[in-house]
Amino acid sequence: xxxxxxxxxxxxxxxxxxxxxxxxxxxxxxxxxxxxxxxxxxxxxxxxxxxxxxxxxxxxxxxxxxxxxxxxxxxxxxxxxxxxxxxx
Amino acid sequence: xxxxxxxxxxxxxxxxxxxxxxxxxxxxxxxxxxxxxxxxxxxxxxxxxxxxxxxxxxxxxxxxxxxxxxxxxxxxxxxxxxxxxxxxxxxxxxxxxxxxxxxxxxxxxxxxxxxxxxxxxxxxxxxxxxxxxxxxxxxxxxxxxxxxxxxxxxxxxxxxxxxxxxxxxxxxxxxxxxxxxxxxxxxxxxxxxxxxxxxxxxxxxxxxxxxxxxxxxxxxxxxxxxxxxxxxxxxxxxxxxxxxxxxxxxxxxxxxxxxxxxxxxxxxx
Numbered sequence: 009x010x011x012x013x014x015x016x017x018x019x020x021x022x023x024x025x026x027x028x029x030x031x032x033x034x035x036x037x038x039x040x041x042x043x044x045x046x047x048x049x050x051x052x053x054x055x056x057x058x059x060x061x062x063x064x065x066x067x068x069x070x071x072x073x074x075x076x077x078x079x080x081x082x083x084x085x086x087x088x089x090x091x092x093x094x095x096x
Numbered sequence: 097x098x099x100x101x102x103x104x105x106x107x108x109x110x111x112x113x114x115x116x117x118x119x120x121x122x123x124x125x126x127x128x129x130x131x132x133x134x135x136x137x138x139x140x141x142x143x144x145x146x147x148x149x150x151x152x153x154x155x156x157x158x159x160x161x162x163x164x165x166x167x168x169x170x171x172x173x174x175x176x177x178x179x180x181x182x183x184x185x186x187x188x189x190x191x192x193x194x195x196x197x198x199x200x201x202x203x204x205x206x207x208x209x210x211x212x213x214x215x216x217x218x219x220x221x222x223x224x225x226x227x228x229x230x231x232x233x234x235x236x237x238x239x240x241x242x243x244x245x246x247x248x249x250x251x252x253x254x255x256x257x258x259x260x261x262x263x264x265x266x267x268x269x270x271x272x273x274x275x276x277x278x279x280x281x282x283x284x285x286x287x288x289x290x291x292x293x294x295x296x297x298x299x300x301x302x303x304x305x306x307x308x309x310x311x312x313x314x315x316x317x318x319x320x321x322x323x324x325x326x327x328x329x330x331x332x333x334x335x336x337x338x339x340x341x342x343x344x345x346x347x348x349x350x351x352x353x354x355x356x357x358x359x360x361x362x363x364x365x
Contacts, residue, residue, distance in 0.1 A: 009335055009336065017334060017335070018295070063269070065268075065269040065296065065299070066269040066270045069240075069241070069268055069269055069270040070241070070270050072237065072238050073238055073240065073241040073242070073270065074208075074238050074239055074241065074242045075241075075242075076242060077242065077245065077246075079208055079209055079210045079212075079213055079246065080207060080208055080209050080210070081209065081210060082176065082209050082210070082211065083176045083206065083207035083209040083211070083212060084207075085207065086131075086173050086206060086207070087236075088207075088235065088236035088237035088238055088239050089237070089238070090237045090238060091237075091238050092238040
């Protein structure tokens with residue numbers, strides 16, 4: 009597909025998702041409380057959208073990922089929270 | 097249109113889902129062993145679950161003319177308890193010769209802990225000793241990248257395992273390339289809120305090719321869509337992919353992988 013066809017197929021949906029994302033940030037910033045690691049990772053991931061590379065989805069996923077290589081000593085929960093809480 | 101649903105937890109679904117899947121063209125469904133949403137209290141609970149997967153569920157699917165196959169294991173979410181895992185691993189061989197059991201799965205990692213790796217290694221050893229196919233679950237969200245690397249290390253370290261007989265499921269844009277480069281199969285799981293959307297799945301096919309890739313819905317007791325595979329076929333049609341290209345991805349590819357187990361009969365289209 010050419011760019012025009014991709015816009016015809018996906019632009020309105022992407023626009024909708026972008027506004028939803030903006031509204032989420034407004035909602036978050038209206039609320040009180042300290043910023044945690046999830047939002048720090050989120051802001052790093054958002055920066056990837058304005059870079060010129062052609063693997064933005066991959067880079068966003070990497071921004072949220074645990075970059076370490078060693079197994080953890082024990083699993084204390086079953087759930088994932090969406091962002092790595094550690095510090096590089 | 098015909099398709100194979102290679103990963104669906106049908107014990108968690110209502111009968112209407114079978115009706116909808118068959119109506120949409122599903123020709124066979126495969127069910128990996130999964131976490132029940134709570135921890136089972138003993139291996140006896142797994143024994144009953146394996147009977148459900150190998151006896152009851154194929155009968156339920158057969159009422160709609162749908163062949164039902166399964167995979168057996170203790171899921172990574174319950175692998176922190178190595179003693180429980182050992183007890184479950186001990187009863188799996190009793191079920192491996194049953195006519196609808198395709199292999200060991202979905203094994204893998206959840207939080208990437210040492211005990212989870214120990215249990216993964218034991219499952220891989222079980223698969224190697226019994227010449228079974230392997231279906232691997234990769235961790236969720238922030239744990240997926242690290243977990244996929246650790247899982248691939250375990251598989252690479254067992255020289256008895258042929259990469260072409262292993263599928264690494266739930267790949268996303270940051271893991272698909274490494275899986276394919278290793279000669280393994282890659283599964284793309286189509287979820288409404290996490291893992292992969294239909295549009296992103298088709299993006300990956302366009303980018304990385306359609307060899308050694310399948311798509312699945314992995315529908316279970318959580319937010320999931322049993323019709324995600326045919327909906328992704330529709331996404332491909334919107335982009336102009338041919339009927340033959342769609343058939344390769346959603347029918348021929350899973351058939352090719354699954355038919356490595358002689359018990360899997362390729363359904364008539």
